[in-house]
Amino acid sequence: MLFLKRFYSNSQRIAQVAKSSKPGDSLSIQGWIRNVRKLKSHTFLDINDGSTSTKFQVVVPKTPENQHLAPGSVISAEGQIQVAPNGSYELHASHVETLADGHLQEGYPFAPKQKLPPEYVREHLHLRSRVDYIAAQMRIRHKAQKAIHDYMDELDFVQINTPLLTTNDCEGAGEVFRVQPDSEALLKTMAKPNVPAEQSYFDEKVFLSVSGQLHLEAMTYGLGNTYTFSPAFRAENSKSPLHLAEFYMFEAELSHLKEVDKLAAFIEQMLKSITTRLLESSSDDLNFCQRNANASSDLAWLNVPWKIASYDEALQILQDNADSLKTPISIQDGFSKDQELFLVSHFAAPVFVVDWPAQQKPFYMKVSRSNPNRVHALDLLMPAVGELCGGSLRESDPSVLSSHPQLPKNLSWYVDLRKYGGVPTGGFGMGFERYLQLVTGVKNIRDVIPFPRYPHSCKM
Amino acid sequence: MLFLKRFYSNSQRIAQVAKSSKPGDSLSIQGWIRNVRKLKSHTFLDINDGSTSTKFQVVVPKTPENQHLAPGSVISAEGQIQVAPNGSYELHASHVETLADGHLQEGYPFAPKQKLPPEYVREHLHLRSRVDYIAAQMRIRHKAQKAIHDYMDELDFVQINTPLLTTNDCEGAGEVFRVQPDSEALLKTMAKPNVPAEQSYFDEKVFLSVSGQLHLEAMTYGLGNTYTFSPAFRAENSKSPLHLAEFYMFEAELSHLKEVDKLAAFIEQMLKSITTRLLESSSDDLNFCQRNANASSDLAWLNVPWKIASYDEALQILQDNADSLKTPISIQDGFSKDQELFLVSHFAAPVFVVDWPAQQKPFYMKVSRSNPNRVHALDLLMPAVGELCGGSLRESDPSVLSSHPQLPKNLSWYVDLRKYGGVPTGGFGMGFERYLQLVTGVKNIRDVIPFPRYPHSCKM
Numbered sequence: 001m002l003f004l005k006r007f008y009s010n011s012q013r014i015a016q017v018a019k020s021s022k023p024g025d026s027l028s029i030q031g032w033i034r035n036v037r038k039l040k041s042h043t044f045l046d047i048n049d050g051s052t053s054t055k056f057q058v059v060v061p062k063t064p065e066n067q068h069l070a071p072g073s074v075i076s077a078e079g080q081i082q083v084a085p086n087g088s089y090e091l092h093a094s095h096v097e098t099l100a101d102g103h104l105q106e107g108y109p110f111a112p113k114q115k116l117p118p119e120y121v122r123e124h125l126h127l128r129s130r131v132d133y134i135a136a137q138m139r140i141r142h143k144a145q146k147a148i149h150d151y152m153d154e155l156d157f158v159q160i161n162t163p164l165l166t167t168n169d170c171e172g173a174g175e176v177f178r179v180q181p182d183s184e185a186l187l188k189t190m191a192k193p194n195v196p197a198e199q200s201y202f203d204e205k206v207f208l209s210v211s212g213q214l215h216l217e218a219m220t221y222g223l224g225n226t227y228t229f230s231p232a233f234r235a236e237n238s239k240s241p242l243h244l245a246e247f248y249m250f251e252a253e254l255s256h257l258k259e260v261d262k263l264a265a266f267i268e269q270m271l272k273s274i275t276t277r278l279l280e281s282s283s284d285d286l287n288f289c290q291r292n293a294n295a296s297s298d299l300a301w302l303n304v305p306w307k308i309a310s311y312d313e314a315l316q317i318l319q320d321n322a323d324s325l326k327t328p329i330s331i332q333d334g335f336s337k338d339q340e341l342f343l344v345s346h347f348a349a350p351v352f353v354v355d356w357p358a359q360q361k362p363f364y365m366k367v368s369r370s371n372p373n374r375v376h377a378l379d380l381l382m383p384a385v386g387e388l389c390g391g392s393l394r395e396s397d398p399s400v401l402s403s404h405p406q407l408p409k410n411l412s413w414y415v416d417l418r419k420y421g422g423v424p425t426g427g428f429g430m431g432f433e434r435y436l437q438l439v440t441g442v443k444n445i446r447d448v449i450p451f452p453r454y455p456h457s458c459k460m
Numbered sequence: 461m462l463f464l465k466r467f468y469s470n471s472q473r474i475a476q477v478a479k480s481s482k483p484g485d486s487l488s489i490q491g492w493i494r495n496v497r498k499l500k501s502h503t504f505l506d507i508n509d510g511s512t513s514t515k516f517q518v519v520v521p522k523t524p525e526n527q528h529l530a531p532g533s534v535i536s537a538e539g540q541i542q543v544a545p546n547g548s549y550e551l552h553a554s555h556v557e558t559l560a561d562g563h564l565q566e567g568y569p570f571a572p573k574q575k576l577p578p579e580y581v582r583e584h585l586h587l588r589s590r591v592d593y594i595a596a597q598m599r600i601r602h603k604a605q606k607a608i609h610d611y612m613d614e615l616d617f618v619q620i621n622t623p624l625l626t627t628n629d630c631e632g633a634g635e636v637f638r639v640q641p642d643s644e645a646l647l648k649t650m651a652k653p654n655v656p657a658e659q660s661y662f663d664e665k666v667f668l669s670v671s672g673q674l675h676l677e678a679m680t681y682g683l684g685n686t687y688t689f690s691p692a693f694r695a696e697n698s699k700s701p702l703h704l705a706e707f708y709m710f711e712a713e714l715s716h717l718k719e720v721d722k723l724a725a726f727i728e729q730m731l732k733s734i735t736t737r738l739l740e741s742s743s744d745d746l747n748f749c750q751r752n753a754n755a756s757s758d759l760a761w762l763n764v765p766w767k768i769a770s771y772d773e774a775l776q777i778l779q780d781n782a783d784s785l786k787t788p789i790s791i792q793d794g795f796s797k798d799q800e801l802f803l804v805s806h807f808a809a810p811v812f813v814v815d816w817p818a819q820q821k822p823f824y825m826k827v828s829r830s831n832p833n834r835v836h837a838l839d840l841l842m843p844a845v846g847e848l849c850g851g852s853l854r855e856s857d858p859s860v861l862s863s864h865p866q867l868p869k870n871l872s873w874y875v876d877l878r879k880y881g882g883v884p885t886g887g888f889g890m891g892f893e894r895y896l897q898l899v900t901g902v903k904n905i906r907d908v909i910p911f912p913r914y915p916h917s918c919k920m
Binding site: 011013015016030032049050051072073074099100101102103104106107108125126127128129130131134135138139141142145146149153156158159160161162163164165166167168175176177178179180181182183186189190192201202203204205206207208214215218219220221222223224231233235237245246248255256396413414416417419420421422423424449450451453455456457458459460 | 471473475476490492509510511532533534559560561562563564566567568585586587588589590591594595598599601602605606609613616618619620621622623624625626627628635636637638639640641642643646649650652661662663664665666667668674675678679680681682683684691693695697705706708715716873874876877879880881882883884909910911913915916917918919920
């Protein structure tokens with residue numbers, strides 16, 4: 001692959017230099033100057049090319065033609081790799097060419113070497129990838145997705161691109177975005193009698209998906225185990241640092257699954273494995289982001305067995321410790337984040353809360369045959385972020401499903417799936433950004449996604 | 461991984477049996493009965509579990525309790541692997557358990573063993589994954605995506621989740637979907653003076669993305685090479701077998717790219733490599749789909765060098781052969797599909813047409829400094845599907861870009877990218893479904909995506 005990696009350019013990425021070069025090698029790099037230090041006979045440049053959060057130094061002779069080198073400019077530098085006094089590699093350049101000037105004094109919002117608050121950086125979204133901790137986040141985001149795809153593929157799961165345009169709103173939670181062509185002329189051309197004008201493209205009201213689960217189930221009934229890694233949307237007026245209007249969901253559906261404990265075991269194995277892979281591919285970037293967020297780099301949950309507690313046990317623990325909780329306990333609404341974190345701390349491990357009251361959970365969850373007030377559901381509670389995954393066995397009996405009072409109308413197709421050779425299935429969903437917050441310690445979800453969309457903000 | 465592959469079930473997937481079992485092995489499988497043949501002393505079942513398009517036979521003794529085995533039912537079968545007279549493995553079952561009845565006579569639309577027209581199958585979208593060629597397509601789609609992610613990751617490209625909600629419509633082609641919260645009450649809560657009521661969630665008009673390119677470019681200016689594999693949307697009233705309202709785009713942006721020929725070389729290498737990987741992972745499914753579509757399995761383009769022709773050369777060839785063309789040549793509009801296929805056939809290879817007239821192409825393409833009527837663009841023309849990729853160098857001079865008459869207003873951020881340490885970049889986009897049509901020979905794009913969305917149809 002080395003040929004391919006370099007075939008359209010003779011330069012090496014800086015991240016590769018430490019891995020595949022040795023002192024004395026001749027090579028060329030291209031990147032942005034982050035910092036310039038002029039000493040007696042040499043000028044020292046910190047160069048960044050977007051491939052790593054580790055500083056890379058280029059040493060250039062102090063000649064008249066190198067006088068104008070300044071932060072922000074893009075250079076190409078050719079020379080020889082040498083070992084710096086601190087032990088890392090640096091490039092002693094024999095030739096430096098300026099490819100483009102930085103023009104930072106003409107309105108560039110990010111002063112070099114200054115610690116900038118994330119709210120300020122977010123205001124300049126189009127330039128944000130030039131800030132080191134954002135670039136590191138983006139590389140981590142890429143590698144975490146890659147780890148998920150690799151893991152699921154190794155286990156023979158089939159990735160399904162569940163649709164984003166849909167005529168159902170899954171859990172009926174209500175807070176959906178509606179979609180229609182922008183062109184009035186097009187709507188007019190496509191008009192049909194008995195169809196409201198704004199619905200004439202699809203002949204019905206169409207929403208942006210809030211979850212791919214129901215579509216995934218339809219596919220699992222033909223393909224076996226499936227998963228989706230897709231955008232999802234919520235039209236909520238939330239300023240919370242844990243919510244976005246557009247975010248990514250990783251959802252999987254397992255066929256022939258009959259016990260919620262096995263689903264919990266699958267999720268635990270999966271999260272430990274993808275996080276271990278991420279630590280292997282991206283430890284420098286992870287450390288960089290954790291330091292930048294003043295977060296602990298201790299992912300202790302990787303090395304302990306996770307716990308399973310029934311809802312009743314969890315509720316009892318909370319009730320016994322009501323004095324230590326910031327929020328009142330409700331048996332209608334599930335747990336607050338404060339309560340979730342208390343449980344994680346109580347068990348000194350991530351904990352799956354299982355066997356939930358049916359009235360707290362959606363229509364598709366499998367009802368316990370021994371106690372019809374309970375469903376075979378799980379919530380995974382983690383340190384720092386609280387709930388990370390939600391899942392359940394699915395109700396596989398079409399008659400039980402049909403008679404559920406919350407079954408949305410126009411979901412007869414969903415009941416139909418169970419009629420012809422139904423199989424027991426179950427699955428889970430995980431908010432991908434929340435996972436990234438967990439591993440990087442970043443407080444605001446707006447900083448782990450490249451282009452955050454939230455109330456009153458859809459820049460670019 | 462074997463432990464994990466089986467830890468929530470003791471059964472083996474059928475696709476794995478041929479790879480990891482040997483005659484005499486005891487194992488159990490679970491799947492749907494596709495066909496039942498009753499002979500004298502034994503019953504022969506064709507079983508499918510969604511993992512392969514290759515038939516798998518289970519031989520069961522003809523006992524009273526096996527009498528009721530019927531197509532559509534889900535069974536679990538335990539027994540021993542033996543070699544069938546035709547040389548393939550089969551399972552001689554000592555124990556068969558029915559997990560669920562098929563109930564096919566109660567309205568199941570797909571009669572076993574019958575060849576069903578794709579238009580009919582599409583009418584029953586929720587059950588479609590149970591049809592063998594659709595399941596095979598979905599597995600191919602998964603493996604093709606996996607090959608793209610693997611390839612780009614090996615080359616150190618960073619995958620960026622470009623946003624689907626956006627305030628720009630990229631090329632200004634106009635046919636966009638508009639997005640707003642469905643809840644009038646929410647819009648009212650969020651209302652602001654001077655913002656139209658239906659825009660109050662984001663304070664401006666928001667569309668579904670038609671391309672991630674411009675956002676990708678913003679990221680490339682910090683990260684170097686990037687790519688996106690994302691849904692894209694077009695509100696066109698098109699019944700064409702090559703268009704969907706919701707489809708997937710694979711787009712990449714390469715930094716420090718100065719020649720369009722190098723972009724062509726990258727695309728050729730990439731497409732040959734991912735297709736070779738796909739042939740390795742999925743040859744049975746590919747052959748199955750090609751046979752089902754009456755398409756040739758000859759991917760001759762894998763083994764020849766691809767051609768590059770200038771727009772002027774290509775136009776000359778078409779003009780010299782105007783008599784053989786079904787459509788008139790236009791110098792305003794580019795080539796028709798008929799003309800594209802003529803060029804591919806003329807060169808007996810895929811062909812990159814480069815150096816296009818500026819007025820046929822969008823504002824962001826780099827203008828030739830030697831001939832301002834030309835831009836450094838490419839179209840890749842392939843057999844069967846015509847145009848598969850479009851790409852270009854990007855205009856990197858902010859003053860040239862600013863003065864382009866077609867530059868959309870509110871894209872000042874896009875010009876801004878070039879101002880501070882601009883680098884030469886270029887990239888391409890490929891319609892993923894069109895690629896799947898190319899390799900599987902499937903005529904209608906609606907059959908290579910799990911849930912097709914097109915005019916007057918958004919089922920489920």
